[in-house]
Amino acid sequence: MPDIDLPARIHAACHLTGEFVLRSGRTATEYFDKYQFEADPRLLDEVAAGMAALVPPDTEVLAGLEMGGIAVVVALARHAGLPCAFVRKAAKPYGTRRLAEGAAVSGRRVLLVEDVVTSGGQLVLSAADLRALGADITDALCVIDREEGGREALAAESITLSALLTRSSFAAL
Ligand SMILES: O=P(O)(O)OC[C@H]1O[C@H](OP(=O)(O)OP(=O)(O)O)[C@H](O)[C@@H]1O
Numbered sequence: 001m002p003d004i005d006l007p008a009r010i011h012a013a014c015h016l017t018g019e020f021v022l023r024s025g026r027t028a029t030e031y032f033d034k035y036q037f038e039a040d041p042r043l044l045d046e047v048a049a050g051m052a053a054l055v056p057p058d059t060e061v062l063a064g065l066e067m068g069g070i071a072v073v074v075a076l077a078r079h080a081g082l083p084c085a086f087v088r089k090a091a092k093p094y095g096t097r098r099l100a101e102g103a104a105v106s107g108r109r110v111l112l113v114e115d116v117v118t119s120g121g122q123l124v125l126s127a128a129d130l131r132a133l134g135a136d137i138t139d140a141l142c143v144i145d146r147e148e149g150g151r152e153a154l155a156a157e158s159i160t161l162s163a164l165l166t167r168s169s170f171a172a173l
């Protein structure tokens with residue numbers, strides 16, 4: 001049974017107010033500190049259980065983005081029963097030098113998994129990286145969509161964004 005308190009508990013765990021510079025360079029007066037719900041194993045597991053219902057049925061690989069997306073994708077994989085890839089922002093110049101660690105992505109239906117989406121810029125960059133490796137990407141799934149253009153930026157790349165929670169859904173709490 002869905003937990004109606006889950007959005008409130010996620011919000012209580014991670015919502016901060018103040019002055020923040022975001023990845024996109026924008027400034028904001030609120031910030032969702034994903035590491036706070038990711039650091040609580042029970043809360044993270046509940047987040048993952050909720051996200052599992054949103055995984056497209058033809059998905060073959062879950063690809064979590066460095067760094068906050070990695071904990072989410074591992075938790076989600078346990079519920080979805082799918083293998084994970086761990087997507088770096090840049091490959092290391094040593095070791096395997098792979099940008100996407102873990103499960104192979106070439107020729108497979110890959111779902112992008114992210115924590116918080118603002119402009120969608122990081123997802124667009126990582127989608128391009130994974131497509132260059134041969135991944136078939138049509139969908140992305142995040143925990144929180146701040147509803148600041150991410151959905152539209154991804155749609156321009158033929159990627160549909162789904163979210164467990166949105167900023168406007170928190171407004172109703
Ligand atoms: O939609 P965007 O405008 O791209 O912004 C969202 C991105 O920014 C944050 O990552 P951050 O760069 O803070 O990295 P981290 O996960 O490594 O902490 C967040 O985890 C997303 O990856």
Ligand SMILES: O=C(O)c1cc(=O)[nH]c(=O)[nH]1
Nearest residue numbers: 022023031032034116118
């Ligand atoms: O846009 C971002 O960089 C960003 C926003 C936010 O609320 N939380 C986060 O981790 N990153």
